[in-house]
Amino acid sequence: SYELTQPPSVSVSPGQTARITCSGDALPKQYAYWYQQKPGQAPVLVIYKDSERPSGIPERFSGSSSGTTVTLTISGAQAEDEADYYCQSADSSDTYVVFGGGTKLTVL
Amino acid sequence: QVQLPQWGAGLLKPSETLSLTCAVYGGSFSGYYWTWIRQPPGKGLEWIGEINESGTTNYNPSLKSRVTISVDTSKIQFSLKLNSVTAADTAVYYCSRFGAAGTGFDSWGQGTLVTVSS
16 A cells, blocks of 8 residues: 655754655655644644645745655744644545654754 | 534444544535544544545545445535444544645544544
8 A cells, every 4th residue: 555654753943944754656746735733633734735835824834845755844943833744645546545654843 | 714523422342333423614515525534542644535525435445344434415514434343443533624626634623532442
């Protein structure tokens, strides 16, 4: 079955740039999406279609794509950005949705 | 602002059927894939399946034999049934919507913790 691979954890100091990667063979032909999840809460969409930002999401969140890897970048990470982040896409045939395993972002 | 309240039984015994329903308030029912996603305690998100307003479904291949997602357009609700549950099905279950235009899972239900225990 198709899988998306994320690093389990990323750590940055406040004000630094955090980059979270997600790799998958179908990413060159399928859009990627990113979700932020804080403890006890439902996920929140922060990036759609690789690099689009929903209204209400701070400009410090951005997304990019290169080949089989997509990247979520948080420029000037803040303490409130500490959360789990999940990438999401679809298989090459567009028949089912898949999530990455998640990355715990620590800002300290 | 769409709201997705969800409800259903939170405690099941092994072999029973999980049943959850999600209502759609304040938004259009068409143009979206209405989806169920689950998250076992301390683990990541798992897509269960989706349905559109026409009733067309897609399911996670690993759960397909046990899952049924249905829609009631008159009540603007959609439902999940997962049969023959085991402890491995213990999770928080979320309903959500995915825009057919590729706008992502932009609204989520509050989540329902379903525990399977004898």
